[in-house]
Amino acid sequence: MNIAELKNLLLLKGKFAISSVFATIVDYVIYTLLADVYMGRVAANLISRPCGMLTNFILHKKFVFELNRKLSTAFALSLAVSLGGLLIGTVIIYFIGDLAIWNGNKYYPKIIETGSVFFYNFYLKRFAFENRFIGSNKEKAE
Numbered sequence: 001m002n003i004a005e006l007k008n009l010l011l012l013k014g015k016f017a018i019s020s021v022f023a024t025i026v027d028y029v030i031y032t033l034l035a036d037v038y039m040g041r042v043a044a045n046l047i048s049r050p051c052g053m054l055t056n057f058i059l060h061k062k063f064v065f066e067l068n069r070k071l072s073t074a075f076a077l078s079l080a081v082s083l084g085g086l087l088i089g090t091v092i093i094y095f096i097g098d099l100a101i102w103n104g105n106k107y108y109p110k111i112i113e114t115g116s117v118f119f120y121n122f123y124l125k126r127f128a129f130e131n132r133f134i135g136s137n138k139e140k141a142e
Contacts, residue, residue, distance in 0.1 A: 012064065016122050019059035024114055027052030031110065041097050041106055045090055045113075053082040065129035077128035085121050089113040 031048035035041050057078050061067060067074055090113075096102075097109040126132065 012126075013122060015064045016060070016125075017118075019064055020056060020118065020121070023052045023056035023059060026055045027114075028110065035106055041109070042090060042094055045093055045110075046086070049086045049089060050082075053079070053086070056082070060125060060129060065126060068130045068132075069128075074129050078125055081121060081124040081128055084124075085117040088117055088120065092116055 027048045029048075030051050031044050034044035034047055038044075057075065060078070061071075061074070069077075092113040093109045096112065097106070099109075102108045
């Protein structure tokens with residue numbers, strides 16, 4: 001990978017991170033409302049995370065990745081990746097959510113859950129949209 005390809009990859013990750021931050025805000029707002037008022041952490045995560053996933057798909061399609069597949073295929077693959085992330089994240093929240101080190105703070109497990117699935121999501125979503133991983137095709141200049 002040359003310098004230009006690395007620069008383009010870092011730019012792509014930056015766009016991915018920004019769109020992910022926005023989708024995460026959607027996720028967190030819904031999670032907070034549900035976990036504070038209506039239900040427990042796991043149930044709230046099972047509702048808030050898909051809302052963030054849909055927001056993320058729309059942003060990725062519009063601003064981050066090139067669509068090199070049929071939209072329905074990209075959506076199905078992206079959904080599968082997101083559901084995998086949901087499973088990973090929910091397991092993390094389930095197992096670490098009640099640890100004494102958090103002092104009852106529900107946000108620390110959610111932050112750890114969010115960071116844990118970032119790279120998993122980036123590379124597999126790139127595959128879902130562009131049908132490639134790093135090095136499988138030349139990086140495209142933005």
